[in-house]
Each structure stands twice: as C-alpha cells, then as structure tokens.
Amino acid sequence: MVFNIQDSEQRRVKTDFPREVEKREHVMIPLSNGLKLAATIWLPKDAEEHPVPALLEYLPYRKNDFTAIRDSARHPYFAGHGYASIRVDIRGTGDSDGILFDEYLKEEQDDALEVIDWIIKQPFSTGKVGMFGKSWGGFNSLQVASRQHPALKTVITLCSTDDRYHDDVHYRGGNILASDMLWWASTMFTYNARPQDPAVVGESWYENWIDRVENTPPFVEEWLSHQRRDAYWKHGSINEDYQKVDIPVFAVGGWQDAYTDPIFRMLEHLPNSKGLIGPWAHEYPEVATPDPAIGFLQEALRWWDYWLKDIDTGIMSEPKLTAWIQDSEKPAVSYDKRPGRWVGEASWPSETVENKSYYFKTDRLTEDHQVSEAITIPSVQEHGFYAGTFCPFGQPGDLPADQRLENGKAITFLSEPLEETTDFLGEPVFSCQLQSDEENAMIAVRLMDKAPTGESTLISWGMLNLNHYRSHEHPEALSTGKTYDVKVKLDALGQQIPKGHQLEVAISPTYWTKAWPSPKPVTLTLITGEQTHLDMPVRTENGLDQQVRTFDAPETAPIMDREILRGETRTYDIIHQPIDSTWKVVDYSDEGNRRLPSNGIEHGSINKNTYTIKENDPLSAKAQCEWALTVGRGDWQTRVETFSEMTSDHDTFYLTSQITAFLNDKEVTSKTWKKEIPRDFN
Missing domain, CATH: 2.20.50 (Outer Surface Protein A; domain 2)
Known part of the structure; x- marks a missing residue:
C-alpha cells in the first residue's frame, strides 16, 4: 500500500487561495470516555470571525507521518477555499489514545459522532459538516452517515463498499480471498503496532506502545471465524438498510479498483447520490493512475459548495453517473494511460443499457441456445497466477498479464468476431446449470477481450463459492451428480470492444491466488442450453454524453517537502x-x-x-x-x-x-x- 503522491507535469500546484490558511497541529479532541483523538486542522485564518463548514477525514493511517504527504496536497486546498478541513487518527492509531481492536467497530462510529459534536461547537464552525475518504475513510463515511448525525450533511466516498462481506478484502462470492484477507490483516497487524510520537504525547509513549504491540489482535482471526454473511458482516454494511443514509452521497472509483461495483448499487438505492468512475486504480482521481487524472479537488469543491454552502454549482444538474468507457488495449501489467471517453447516464439502472445473451457450445459462445451438452471442467490448482493483484494501487506490475498464459488451465469459450464496435457498461452476469463431483466447490469465470492478433486482455471476472449458490448466510453441501442453477456476477466494466475482436470466457473450479482452494480437487460439469448463458450489458449512445463536462486539470495544494x-x-x-x-x-x-x-x-x-x-x-x-x-x-x-x-x-x-x-x-x-x-x- 503506497500513500505517496507522484510528481506530475499534468498536476497544477495552487498557492493563490481565496482565503489564507492556518494549520493547527496536535489538536486533541476529548471523548466522553476520557480518551483523546489526535487531529490536525487546516482552516481559513479568519474562520473564527467568518465561520466555515467543516470537512472530516477519519483514518487509522497516521496523519503525522504515513499520510502526511498526501494530506498536505488535499486538506490545505479545501481550507483555502473556505472550509475547516480536519484530519483525525481513529482510536488506537497515530497519536490517538487506545487500541484498535478491529475494522469498523461500533465504537469507531461512536467516536466519530463525538468528533462531529466537538467540531460544531468550535468557533470556526457554521454547524455543517461533510465527511470524505478513500478506502477505510470511504467506508466509515458511509457508516457514520447511516448514524444520522444532524450536522453531517453530505459524504464523498471513494473506493469503498456498501457490503462488507460481498465487496471487501475478506471474501468474494463467498470465497476466502487468499491473496488479500491475510495480507490486509497482516498490514493492519503491523500498522497498529507503530508507536505514538514522544514529542507529542510525552513519556507515556513507551508504555502505550508496548500495550499496542502486545494487545492489538491479528484481525484475521476474527475475519476467518465468520466465513458466511452473518451479523458480523452486516454491521457496517449500509445495504442492510439504505434508507438510513438519508444525506447526499458522491461515490467515486475506478475500473482498476476492487470497489467499483458498489457505486452502481449506491446509485440505484440512494436517491441523492452521484457517481464518478474513471480508469483509475485505488487512489484519489487527481493523483491516480492510469491517466487521465482529473481535477477532482475542484469537483469535490463543487459538491461541498452545493451541499454545505447552498451555492448552485450546477453539479446536481449533470448526469447521475459519469463513467470512462475504456478503449480496447492489448494486455499489460501496467498502463500509464487508458484511452477512452467520458459518458453520462441520467439514472442507474440505465435505459440505455440492455443485456445481450451469449450461450455456450463446446468451445464457442453463440446466440443459439438450442444445443445441450455436458462439458467437463477439471481442477488445475495453479490456475490464476497471471490474474494480477486483487486491488491495484497503481504500482508497477499490478495488472493481469496476457490471459493466454492462463487459458490452458481452464475451459474457454470464444465468440464470433463482433460485427460492429460495441460499448459495454455495467455488470456482466454468468448463469448456468452445472454439477459437481464434490460437496464443496467453487467456480471462477473470466471475461476477456481477444484481439485478432491473439492477445487476450482480462476485462472482468467473478467467482462464487457454490455452497453459497442460494445464500451467503446459509451455505449448504452440494450433492454430487445433482444439477444446480447458478448465477455468478462479474465485476462491472466500462469497455469498448472493437469490430473484429472476440469475447472470450474461461471457466474453472480454481483461482489461486484469488480464492482459497476447495478441500479436494473438483470436477465441474457445465450443462449448456437455454439456462447457461453470459448476459453482457450493451450500451447505446444517448444525449447525455454531450452534456458531460470537460474536467479541469488536476490541482493540489503545495506538496510538503520530503x-x-x-x-x-x-x-x-x-x-x-x-x-x-x-x-x-x-x-x-x-x-x-x-x-x-x-x-x-x-x-x-x-x-x-x-x-x-x-x-x-x-x-x-x-x-x-x-x-x-x-x-x-x-x-x-x-x-x-x-x-x-x-x-x-x-x-x-x-x-x-x-x-x-x-x-x-x-x-x-x-x-x-x-x-x-x-x-x-x-
């Protein structure tokens, strides 16, 4: 995980803000239980004479060192435009008191509510607050929104989820994420053990440090103890009751990120929501790769000004969803740029998107569903090594390699060459009838763009623990030889496939390192016919595409020296x-x-x-x-x-x-x- 900001000729460093900025360091916010949370506050120097709305970013990643560089780019920028921008280390992290016992606990939300109580009592505050954050901060912004603090008026959430079981680093489709569950747990296991700064907290730092090292648990033990979608995962998942999030939400992500699907669900279920999806990895859009990066801080200000200052910036009259349709590219483990174009949708689900079904026949994808065959799909345990990382952060080598390296280890199906260039926007869905020769099994489905020259680029994938085919909450053993109706949702995509290219689908009962393997080698039998098909979300042009505004070039405040x-x-x-x-x-x-x-x-x-x-x-x-x-x-x-x-x-x-x-x-x-x-x- 990298919290760095790369130097870029494209990004403009802005110094001439409308209001002069003051930085207040080592502010300790008291909680009702006697603990204190450490904060840094950037705000206009005259904010106590002319109060401003407040913005809260609430993270466990250490504001004084680990995120200090990225904080310097963003928080002073907001402050210079008339906001109190507040960065708080959550309980048990950085210079804050206590121990962090797990992700997204109720006490984390409770503390945030007290922080908001504190903010609105400050002389610089108008009493209106917005929350924002990427990943953890995006998660807890939504979770705190569901607690309905009257001062919290809006949220900008980036690279986050509405469903902690379905879309996060622990499980995917009911399968244990082998590459990420342990990795992320080990990451927080280490992060949480770093000490407070003695220059800030004094001599108590050492005793507190030893306490954190010895008593902060490895989170993986709790996560692996909940292998089904039980009350543990429902906590903090706003899709349990979307109506509790009754404030406007701006949901942002990228096609390379692991958290894009929730944007579509939030657009569907949160009335005052807006979505933005670019070609980016797990990062803020003003610094993200691949290009085009955009002036996201300017877009955020348009959102904040509309909802916190009652200024009609026009942002709510623009398309509900703005998405980057990526041009076809040959496979590469890193991209500096993804060519494409911005499109707009007035609503989601969209009237401009219709499903087209492809059926399966031996090694072909076809529009004919009359052929019924039984296709054997054996286990190859090493299938999946060229899939790339689960959640790319923009580091070199994060992305999938040419899938020809994988396809010999799965059963593949190839469509006829497309007769016309086609845009796909939304979530592909694979429906099938199948049998398993073991009571525990999973299925992985990969979707590729196959070029006429042979290269195979992974554009979407999905997997399902077949024991969860009816419910993630109530899994059940499979009966060998029994035919099951199964549906696998693949990751949403915004992708153009050119005329003459082919769609390619690969199916396997293994996907290491994405999924922890089933206890025994599994052979699946796919039964083709009318019930076995891939539904692709085909998009047609609409008038809103011309209404998508041209984004400004990226801007930041001056990046701190390092x-x-x-x-x-x-x-x-x-x-x-x-x-x-x-x-x-x-x-x-x-x-x-x-x-x-x-x-x-x-x-x-x-x-x-x-x-x-x-x-x-x-x-x-x-x-x-x-x-x-x-x-x-x-x-x-x-x-x-x-x-x-x-x-x-x-x-x-x-x-x-x-x-x-x-x-x-x-x-x-x-x-x-x-x-x-x-x-x-x-």
Whole structure:
C-alpha cells in the first residue's frame, strides 16, 4: 500500500487561495470516555470571525507521518477555499489514545459522532459538516452517515463498499480471498503496532506502545471465524438498510479498483447520490493512475459548495453517473494511460443499457441456445497466477498479464468476431446449470477481450463459492451428480470492444491466488442450453454524453517537502519449480524510507508476500506475509516486524501471527498468536 503522491507535469500546484490558511497541529479532541483523538486542522485564518463548514477525514493511517504527504496536497486546498478541513487518527492509531481492536467497530462510529459534536461547537464552525475518504475513510463515511448525525450533511466516498462481506478484502462470492484477507490483516497487524510520537504525547509513549504491540489482535482471526454473511458482516454494511443514509452521497472509483461495483448499487438505492468512475486504480482521481487524472479537488469543491454552502454549482444538474468507457488495449501489467471517453447516464439502472445473451457450445459462445451438452471442467490448482493483484494501487506490475498464459488451465469459450464496435457498461452476469463431483466447490469465470492478433486482455471476472449458490448466510453441501442453477456476477466494466475482436470466457473450479482452494480437487460439469448463458450489458449512445463536462486539470495544494532516504522497489515474481510441481508468487514491495523536514519524522516500510501451491494438491496452499515498518527521529528509532501465515487441511485453517518490536535496534517485546479455525464450506 503506497500513500505517496507522484510528481506530475499534468498536476497544477495552487498557492493563490481565496482565503489564507492556518494549520493547527496536535489538536486533541476529548471523548466522553476520557480518551483523546489526535487531529490536525487546516482552516481559513479568519474562520473564527467568518465561520466555515467543516470537512472530516477519519483514518487509522497516521496523519503525522504515513499520510502526511498526501494530506498536505488535499486538506490545505479545501481550507483555502473556505472550509475547516480536519484530519483525525481513529482510536488506537497515530497519536490517538487506545487500541484498535478491529475494522469498523461500533465504537469507531461512536467516536466519530463525538468528533462531529466537538467540531460544531468550535468557533470556526457554521454547524455543517461533510465527511470524505478513500478506502477505510470511504467506508466509515458511509457508516457514520447511516448514524444520522444532524450536522453531517453530505459524504464523498471513494473506493469503498456498501457490503462488507460481498465487496471487501475478506471474501468474494463467498470465497476466502487468499491473496488479500491475510495480507490486509497482516498490514493492519503491523500498522497498529507503530508507536505514538514522544514529542507529542510525552513519556507515556513507551508504555502505550508496548500495550499496542502486545494487545492489538491479528484481525484475521476474527475475519476467518465468520466465513458466511452473518451479523458480523452486516454491521457496517449500509445495504442492510439504505434508507438510513438519508444525506447526499458522491461515490467515486475506478475500473482498476476492487470497489467499483458498489457505486452502481449506491446509485440505484440512494436517491441523492452521484457517481464518478474513471480508469483509475485505488487512489484519489487527481493523483491516480492510469491517466487521465482529473481535477477532482475542484469537483469535490463543487459538491461541498452545493451541499454545505447552498451555492448552485450546477453539479446536481449533470448526469447521475459519469463513467470512462475504456478503449480496447492489448494486455499489460501496467498502463500509464487508458484511452477512452467520458459518458453520462441520467439514472442507474440505465435505459440505455440492455443485456445481450451469449450461450455456450463446446468451445464457442453463440446466440443459439438450442444445443445441450455436458462439458467437463477439471481442477488445475495453479490456475490464476497471471490474474494480477486483487486491488491495484497503481504500482508497477499490478495488472493481469496476457490471459493466454492462463487459458490452458481452464475451459474457454470464444465468440464470433463482433460485427460492429460495441460499448459495454455495467455488470456482466454468468448463469448456468452445472454439477459437481464434490460437496464443496467453487467456480471462477473470466471475461476477456481477444484481439485478432491473439492477445487476450482480462476485462472482468467473478467467482462464487457454490455452497453459497442460494445464500451467503446459509451455505449448504452440494450433492454430487445433482444439477444446480447458478448465477455468478462479474465485476462491472466500462469497455469498448472493437469490430473484429472476440469475447472470450474461461471457466474453472480454481483461482489461486484469488480464492482459497476447495478441500479436494473438483470436477465441474457445465450443462449448456437455454439456462447457461453470459448476459453482457450493451450500451447505446444517448444525449447525455454531450452534456458531460470537460474536467479541469488536476490541482493540489503545495506538496510538503520530503527527503528520500531510500528509494522504492517493486518486484513480482512467478516461480515454477517443475521438479517438485510447485508454483509460487513472491510479491515484494519496498516503499522506501523518507524524512519529513516539517517534524523530523523518518518512516519506511518493506512488505513481502508469498503464495505457494503444488499441482493437484489444494491442501498445499500457503499464504505468508512479512512486514518491517520503521518510525523514528534522531536517536529515537523504532521498528516493527511481523510474520503472518495461513494454511489448511481438509477440516481446519491454521493461522500464525508473530510480532517483534525494536527500539534503536534492540528487541523490546515479541508475541506469537496461533489459531485453528474450522472450515465452514470454504
């Protein structure tokens, strides 16, 4: 995970703001339980004479070092345009008090409500508040909105979800996300163990640090203990009752991000919602890759001004959804730019999008549904190594390689060449009849754009734990030989396929490293005919496309100075050892080490993730994640190292989590957690 802002000739650095900006550091916001949350506030210097609305970004990622660079680009910009922009470290992170025991707990929301109470009592406040954030901050903005604080008037949520079970880093389609559940848990396991700054909190930092290291749990133990969509996941999922979010929501994402589908659901179910989808990875659109980046801070100001200052900026008279339709591109593991065009939709679902059905016949996709065949789909455990990362952050090598490297390990189907260039916008859906020779099974479906020259570009994918075919809440064992009606939703896409290209579909009962494998090798039997088809969302032009405004060039406030002590390195190696039939991914990311002259803090991180499996042996699956994080200043230097591992046998998952903390290279404490968790139809 990178929280850096790359230098860009395209981005304009703005210094001439309408109002002069004041920065207040190390503001401690008191809670009713006696704890304090650490905040930084940027606001107009004259805000106490001329009060302003407030904007809240509420994160666990350490405002004084780890997100300081990105915060400097965004918060002063909002403040210079007449807002109090407030960045708060949630309980148990940064210089805030306490321990963070899990994601999105009720106490996290409760604390946010108290923070809003505090904000509206300040002399700089008009009493109106907006929340915003990407990823965690996007999640909790929606969750806090559902709590209906009267001062919270609107939310901008980026790269987030309305459904914590269906769309997050833990499960997808009821399958354990092998590549991300452990990785994200190991990330927070390490992040949470970093110390408070003694220059801010005083001598209590050391005692508090040891408390965090030894008592902040590895979140993966809780996540893996809830393998079905139970009350644990319903908490914090606003789709349980969309009506509780009764304020306007601006939902933003990108086609490379893992959180694009929720935008469509929120547009459908939240009346005062607006959506924006670009070609981007998991990042803010003014700094995201691939290009085109846009002037998103200007768009955010148009939203804030409309809902918090009662200024008609015109933003609500524009299309409800603005989306980038990507041109066809040959496969690449990184793109600097994705050519395409902006389109607009007045509503979602859209009257301009209609489904076209493709049926399956041997190795073909066809419009004829009369042919009934039984097609055998065997397990290949190493299928999926060229799928790219689950949630790209814009790092080199994040994206899927040419899918010809994968297609020999699945059963593939190819359409006739398209007779005309076609736009697709929305969610493809694969419906089928199938049988399984095992009581526990999954299915993965990949959708590709196949060029006339042979290259196969992954444009969407989906998977389903077949034990969840009727319900994620009440899974059930499969009966061998029984025919099941199954529906697999693929990731939404905005994609143009040129005339002469073909649609290609690959189906498999394995997808490592995306899905933890079924306990035994599985053979599926796909039964073709009228019930087995792929529905593609075909879009036709509409008048709104001409109404999509041209976005301004990206702007930010001046980026704070930083001294690079160690540069960044990323490698992504796929290793095949034929002698012992082993396949392995080693994903290594050294995010460098930098010093912030503003406070003298040095911080750096190194992460190595290894995913291993043997051919024909699903129980050989192993995920390992290693981290080393440093935070220091002068003769105060801290380091946290962690190791996390996940394996399984037929009935049980095995977790190991180890942490060691160092002060000036001397070990000060270490702890190991071990946990066995029964497999629950996974």
